[in-house]
Amino acid sequence: AAGVIQSPRHLIKEKRETATLKCYPIPRHDTVYWYQQGPGQDPQFLISFYEKMQSDKGSIPDRFSAQQFSDYHSELNMSSLELGDSALYFCASSLSVSSYEQYFGPGTRLTVT
Amino acid sequence: QKEVEQNSGPLSVPEGAIASLNCTYSDRGSQSFFWYRQYSGKSPELIMSIYSNGDKEDGRFTAQLNKASQYVSLLIRDSQPSDSATYLCAVNLPNNAGNMLTFGGGTRLMVKP
Numbered sequence: 001a002a003g004v005i006q007s008p009r010h011l012i013k014e015k016r017e018t019a020t021l022k023c024y025p026i027p028r029h030d031t032v033y034w035y036q037q038g039p040g041q042d043p044q045f046l047i048s049f050y051e052k053m054q055s056d057k058g059s060i061p062d063r064f065s066a067q068q069f070s071d072y073h074s075e076l077n078m079s080s081l082e083l084g085d086s087a088l089y090f091c092a093s094s095l096s097v098s099s100y101e102q103y104f105g106p107g108t109r110l111t112v113t
Numbered sequence: 114q115k116e117v118e119q120n121s122g123p124l125s126v127p128e129g130a131i132a133s134l135n136c137t138y139s140d141r142g143s144q145s146f147f148w149y150r151q152y153s154g155k156s157p158e159l160i161m162s163i164y165s166n167g168d169k170e171d172g173r174f175t176a177q178l179n180k181a182s183q184y185v186s187l188l189i190r191d192s193q194p195s196d197s198a199t200y201l202c203a204v205n206l207p208n209n210a211g212n213m214l215t216f217g218g219g220t221r222l223m224v225k226p
Contacts, residue, residue: 048213102147
């Protein structure tokens, strides 16, 4: 079965640079969630989109922004990167905003040097 | 008190035994509960969802929910070394924005051959 696709899988950036992470949800899934997972920590919710509109916002820094496009893929834009942004970034999708089962993509490992 | 709590482990069981993983949550109004398995450096994989009191079985996995006592558990029968991973309990808390998941910290399971 098709899964969530994320790109790139690995990304190395320097402090103060910008990064863009992409997420392609499972076909027919219209809700996308972004999570950040630091070493030894739980995934922390950042932001979610339903039908191309932001539906919820979590602990997302102001330096980060995201959007969902007409084909339902989503991009997370990160600016003025800091060392503390180094983490795994997961995208998850669900069949609709009323479906609670979220399926995670393989993640993007971001390293900020 | 954390909103969702798990014993971090490690929980060590011999191959073929039953592994019992527990999770408690703080908000009595919570309705949706999930168990994810996460191998080191990989993404969380949804293995069980449960919404009603009682047991839900899927292969070697059984999820148990007791809303009165505010706990949810996962039993893994005939544990295999390949089950060695971190198991994340996730709850959609009523005070959460939308469908964001709150995780419980995870329990590391080690199945010894």
